[in-house]
Amino acid sequence: MFERFTNRAIDSIMEALSEACSLRHNIVGTEMILLGILTSKGLTQAALNGSGAYHKNAREQVKKILGYGEGSVAAEIRFTSRAKRASEKCLRRSR
Numbered sequence: 001m002f003e004r005f006t007n008r009a010i011d012s013i014m015e016a017l018s019e020a021c022s023l024r025h026n027i028v029g030t031e032m033i034l035l036g037i038l039t040s041k042g043l044t045q046a047a048l049n050g051s052g053a054y055h056k057n058a059r060e061q062v063k064k065i066l067g068y069g070e071g072s073v074a075a076e077i078r079f080t081s082r083a084k085r086a087s088e089k090c091l092r093r094s095r
Contacts, residue, residue: 004091012036012044013087020077023062024069029080031062033087 002010016036020028037044038055048054079087 002087008040008042009090012040015039017077019059019062021073023066024071024073025066025077026069026074027078027080028083030083030086031066033083035059035062 002013005013012033013036016028016032019032019035020026025032034048034053035055035058038048038053038058039045
């Protein structure tokens with residue numbers, strides 16, 4: 001699915017996976033993708049920062065809303081259907 005993404009986009013997805021693991025979640029949703037984008041260096045991060053969205057604050061809000069997952073993190077972390085749709089939309093728009 002990510003073979004057509006730029007290296008920066010793949011880095012953001014990898015950061016989203018890392019965020020999910022650190023919060024002990026077995027799924028990656030759009031909120032984790034947002035956190036991944038907020039850790040990447042680039043125009044999207046700069047635009048979000050310019051709108052007042054910063055990684056530290058966003059992560060605190062995600063923790064407050066989702067909390068920590070229960071148990072251990074699965075070997076394979078899946079994406080929610082909403083996160084898949086958002087990724088597909090981004091890919092279509094980038095073409």
